[in-house]
Amino acid sequence: MKRLSSLDAQFLAAESGNFGSQYCGLAIFDTSEHVIDATVMRERLERALPTCPPLHWKVVEVPFNLDHPVVVEADVNLDDHVTESTLDSHDDKSLSIAAAQILATKLDRSRPLWRLHVFHGLPGRTAIVITVHHAMADGIAANEILSALVDADRVVDPAAARESKPYPQRSELARSGLASLPGRWIRALRAAPDTLAHLDQVPALRALPGVHTLASRLRGDTGALRLDAPRTRFTTKLSPGRSVAFGTVSLDVIKSVKNQFGFTVNDVVIALCAGALRRRLLATGDLPAAPLVAYIPVSTRLPDAPDRFGNAITSIIAPIPTHLDDLSERLSFAHDNLKSAKRRTQQAPPSLLSDVNDPIPTPIFGIAAKGLMDLISTRFIRPPVNLIISNVAGSPKELTIGGAPLVGSFPLSVVFDSFALNITVVSYQKNLDIGIVGDAVALPDGWNLVEDFHRELADLAALTHSNGRTEK
Structure with missing residues (x-):
């Protein structure tokens, strides 16, 4: 058990x-x-x-x-x-x-x-x-x-x-539940100061009234600017259906961009996602003037952790450069803002997403979880984020089942009320496999977005080639 x-x-x-x-x-x-x-x-x-x-x-x-x-x-x-x-x-x-x-x-x-x-x-x-x-x-x-x-x-x-x-x-089960209550309350009390100081790092809570002010004051950072997510077509309650699309781009091109400009692979991946989304939202007349805000899950599970399953994640909340027309500026924006967002995440306890739930009495835990999702999907609350972007390291070697080679592995992850778009990428050999999930109503053009990824990568490759030729 x-x-x-x-x-x-x-x-x-x-x-x-x-x-x-x-x-x-x-x-x-x-x-x-x-x-x-x-x-x-x-x-x-x-x-x-x-x-x-x-x-x-x-x-x-x-x-x-x-x-x-x-x-x-x-x-x-x-x-x-x-x-x-x-x-x-x-x-x-x-x-x-x-x-x-x-x-x-x-x-x-x-x-x-x-x-x-x-x-x-x-x-x-x-x-x-x-x-x-x-x-x-x-x-x-x-x-x-x-x-x-x-x-x-x-x-x-x-x-x-x-x-x-x-x-x-x-x-x-009842005896075990009762016996666990004191320990859980003690852990919640001990974690409370750090939890409250970093509430604005919790995706579902960060847009609630007063959260930014409370968190910034408790951590002594009253000058911190509030990061607001604009409304988009993905700021919606989920319909019964889902939209799925997937595709593959060259990891070698992404690495060449990384090496050319001194960025990280994740910087380039975020800029790639932002550029593809900018193309799609421009094409449909839905592009906000402000940058979209992404929730980027990060694993906190240590390589030698004995418990290999369940959830061990924390969150990076960062703006992504959908508002910038220039490709070089999008790369620099992604690099600078991800660096800042990572520092912010490192200030929070790695157990933050569990700590924030622990004080909630279990008899009302389900009511609270459902009520919160209903609340943040109303027009009375600012969108907490616009989408989820995940970058997962996959196998650099070929994988097979019964000798049949794996040619592509596409993660299709969870979408939520109020942020109904998820882009998850996983590296495999020399490729980056992209899985796109959206609400069926909010994302009827998922396959067009895949094409936008290919166009954006082609522009990145051309920029790298042009920059390298100029330096020579």
Whole structure:
């Protein structure tokens, strides 16, 4: 039995209406000479079960909400979790529609919170969409699940293997919940000064009236300027549907820009995202004069941390240069503002996103989470952020399943009421794979945005070539 952290539990508690906390990994394999089907994946998953706890974790509520939910060991019938089908149209857009439908469908809490679907029909390729609940794993942890399914010489550590445990009784859960209350209140009191001083780093709270003033005064930074997010078409409540698009750009070009100008890969990625979004919003007449504000999740999980699953993240809140016409200025703006935003994040405790939830009494935790999401999506509150941008390091080496090479891995992450756009990128070999998720109404032009990424990267490559030629 494992108690969920308050951050993990928030992803469960906030689920309401059209919002669900599930996210997907879309992996496409070259199967021109190999076969990947549901049978193959069930065999892989069977081998992965001992060392991937989320695959056999089931959520159990604590009686009277005395504590956050716990996860317990559950029997896994892989037939309930693994399915396959053939796409109606044999192209990426048909796959994106199918993935969007999966992403919009909440996971069944009566069983472990994941599923896997194999899609046939792409010429010479097979796609796998694995869906995991965010309460069970963040982006880094989800990568470990994918890593457990690919070809590798693995020896299961008996100490890490799954142990069969009896299902906890309700009385046991209630006693455990009561026993945890004093410790949780003490931790919350100790964390309160730092938590309050950095409330403006919490995406869902930062735009509430008084938060900026309170936080800046408590940390002695009364001259800090408030970073406001403009309203965009993504400042909306979620509809029932999702929009998905994906694409691949050259990581080598991004690295050449980084080297040419002395920036970081993340600086260039943020500038690339901003440039592509600027193109899209200009094309539709939706571009605000002020820069968009991005929530950029950052992992706080140490490489040798024994707990590899659940959520261990903090947040960078930064403006991105959608308001600048000049490409060089966008790069410099991204570099300067990310450096400043990182310093700001380093001032906050790494456990901030959990600390802010800990003082909330668990009986009203769900009401508070849902109420907050409803509040920030009204026109009475400034948008807290405009979108989420994540940059995840992937494998520099080729990955395979049964000898079939992975040709692209596209993260399809969570969108929220009030910030209904998520762009997540992951590096793989010499490429950067881009997964775009939006609300279906707010983002009807996701594939146009993919084209904008390619155009923006071409301009970056031309700028690098031109600058290098000038220096010579």
